[in-house]
Amino acid sequence: MIDARLHLLVAVCEYGTVTAAAEALYRSPSGVSKQLKELAAELDVDLLERHGRRVRLTPAGRRLVTHARALNAQWETALSDTTAAARELCGPIVLGAFPTAIPSILTPAVLRLAAEHRLLEPVVKEVFSGEILTALESGAVDLGLYVADESTSRIGDSHVEVTGLFDDPIDLLVPEGHRFAGDGPVRLEDAAEEEWISGHAHQDAYIELAAATRAIGYAPRVAHYVQELTATTALVAAGLGIAAVPRIAVTVPHPAVVQVPLTGEQVPRRRILLALRRGSGDNPRVAAAVAALRASLPGHGTA
Known part of the structure; x- marks a missing residue:
């Protein structure tokens, strides 16, 4: 030990x-x-x-x-x-992830683990993307999901193994009755005259939106600066603007809000990565957790 x-x-x-x-x-x-x-x-x-x-x-x-x-x-x-020689998986396994991944991915993964391995003790821990590699190396979590961006690209000589998991598209959130709240997807270009609800300039919501709109020639007119999903949804429902939200983030529909997929060449998306401590991937507990995570992805897809 x-x-x-x-x-x-x-x-x-x-x-x-x-x-x-x-x-x-x-x-x-x-x-x-x-x-x-x-x-x-x-x-x-x-x-x-x-x-x-x-x-x-x-x-x-x-x-x-x-x-x-x-x-x-x-x-x-x-x-x-050593664990590979055990007849039945048991003991704790700590799964870390950013907030919006917990209801949509970690929760069904934990339920699956509990059903398949009754002695396993999965623990969910909320860890923001910029902190997940540190949490792994310090032993605070056993595996983690995070969003790839400039602040989370540090792997270098890290004792962490990283693999792609899936791409999470960004959708529009619009109030019921809005011109985009029809049957099909819309182009981001068509929203150039809209007022937006987004995060501050340093926050993910704004960075993702600004990068996508800049690529097609306009800057979003942000009317309200909010990133937290519940607050964003309330403002959208009140008709105060539209928002860009990760697809997996909206797990509980709001009766006055419609989630609309985007189409075209510039569809913003988040790259979701899976990180493990080097050498732990063959641990049956970790392998079982990874399998449960992959089985819980939208559409049961893998990267």
Whole structure:
């Protein structure tokens, strides 16, 4: 068994502070600090040093993290091999995902796992896309779904394996009775004169919408700056604008709102990726969770 304090050190490296690492791992900051001090004392080296109000790893600490990551990958391989000999899958498996993936993908996946492996203990954890790789490397989750963009493209020499899962199209959300609320899909070009409800400039909703409209020659006229789906739906239902929403996000229809698919050359979409710790893919628990996730995708598709 790998010393649990090494996981704490890796988490501090990933999250940047003892407090953030402790929160991610459901520990107290004082407890994490105490265990890392004990580890440093046993090794007779300084692992952390003060840098203003934060701490950072010393050269010795960074080197130990490198070894810890290699050990973690070997441990994942050992767990996979050992678990493969078990007659029945059991124990916890933590699935992390961004909020809109939880009702549409993780929930049916967990139900499937519970039905097929009664001793398995799936746990759902909400993790935003920009934090999923860190959560994996620190051990906070066992596998994770996230949206590919510039902020989540860091894999490099990471001890995380990433594969494509599926593309999630962006649809229009319009009020009932709107000219787009007919039977068929519409082109994004046809919405050039509409008023939009979207996120702030730094948020996903706006970035995705602006990129798609810019490609066809216009900038969206944003009337209200909202990203959270419930609030967006309420504004759309009130007739205050239209919105662009991921297809998997709308799991509970609103009686006064219509979800309309887009067509044409510029249909915005999100690329959804699946990430695992390196060496864990052959672990039967992880493999079962991945199979359940894939079986829960829209249309049962795979990338």
